[in-house]
Amino acid sequence: MRVSLLQIALVASQQAGLLTAGDVDDNLNFDFYLGYNDRTHEGIEDQEANFVAPDLSDRILVKVQDSTGAHFPCADVTANAADTTATLSAGTNGLLYLFPTFDGLASAALTLTAVPPGGCSGQCVAASGQATGGGDEVTLVIAGASAEPPQALDVVFVIDTTGSMGDELSYLQKELSSVFDRVKEDNPQASIRIGLVLYRDHGDAYVTRTFGLSNSISDRAADLDKQNADGGGDFPEAMLEGMEAGMEMDWRAGNTARVMFVVADAPPKPGTYSKTIQAAKTARSKGIVVLGLAASGVDGTAEYLMRLFAAVTGGRHLFLTDDSGIGNSHQEPKIQCYQVTRLDSLLVRVLKSQLVGERVEASDGEIIREVGRQERGVCIIDITTTTTTTAAAVTTDATATDGATTAGSTTESAASTTGAATTGAGGTVVMDEVPDGVDISPSTGFSDESEMFAAGCPGIGGSLFGIVLVLTKALG
Incomplete structure (x- = not known):
């Protein structure tokens, strides 16, 4: 997309480190993701003939x-x-x-x-x-072999550099070296390489421009500093060609953390959606984790594809927010919980997580805003209930908290159930499914209970990998 030179100049003058972002790990909230996927893919299929959304339900x-x-x-x-x-x-x-x-x-x-x-x-x-x-x-x-953390990290940034990406490009130019300095500080033993793929659109000054993986962060930062945002003209861009160029990098094999960021505000060209998903599948076969970074103006198609890339490669979906007040308006995705921090801090945490093999969480001081509630990436929804039990019926008044809404009352026969539940200390109940009639949609763009629970509230079954639904009970 094109923007004015004045807008780009204003963006370039802004202070570094101020962009804000959130993230979601859809594999940690998989049933919610399947519900989102089911609601969204039909619209994507309407845009491209012969496009068939991948079936991920048998994970x-x-x-x-x-x-x-x-x-x-x-x-x-x-x-x-x-x-x-x-x-x-x-x-x-x-x-x-x-x-x-x-x-x-x-x-x-x-x-x-x-x-x-x-x-x-x-x-x-x-x-x-x-x-x-x-x-x-x-x-x-x-057996007979010891697990060792990776000592190598390969990172490739695939960046849309069309005209509308001026604020994101300016940010990366200012912050790239600092981000990797902070990662290196906590992981001095790690061998870190970085590569760049810049892409625009057919008919622009270039479709892709590549700088291979190098252990000189300063060299790649200097290469990025020389770039500008220009071209585009229409909304979709050459994301497919950018991702394919990223796959052709000289990635290290073996015990290496391999990460590819796709930084974009627009989807790939219609007619290339399936091929772009195939590029993500190629990344999957190479053990490359793809992390989308949704920039200002991103639409539903781009969000769908970028979240799909992350889901199938074991990555996360990152997205800019409006909290910084910088740049154009940012569309936040339909997810049930997330934390907003500075983008540089999020990038550092994500890269550190890849090196140590476990999530690195934001400190309280880093969190600018929180929607819903989460624990180590798993969304938690609290509902306070007052339950009166008789021989004939069970009446429940449910009030949802943490951004959720009041649900009213439900009455059931004692012979029926409202989902299996396990009661823990202090009256905490972990539900296997959401109670009938309870609306627990937080204010994140979901219109009603059916949107959030289109796939049904996931069963917990002792697994960390699900959504946790917690109820506090007061028995009358």
């Missing part, structure tokens, strides 16, 4: 550990179903999200094996296990 979670229970970073996992095979890399947290249909496997009944990155040697014994279907969680234990 299987694989956890790879060593014999001490430590997560095994970047382990190679092979899944077999009938005559079909997929070999993929676990994340630096030892987790791999398998999507049998998306991965081209014949079924979700899988035989699984796992070895350290690069294979077994010495006393190492490959792990093996079985998955019986979608929704399974399988732990694979590699």
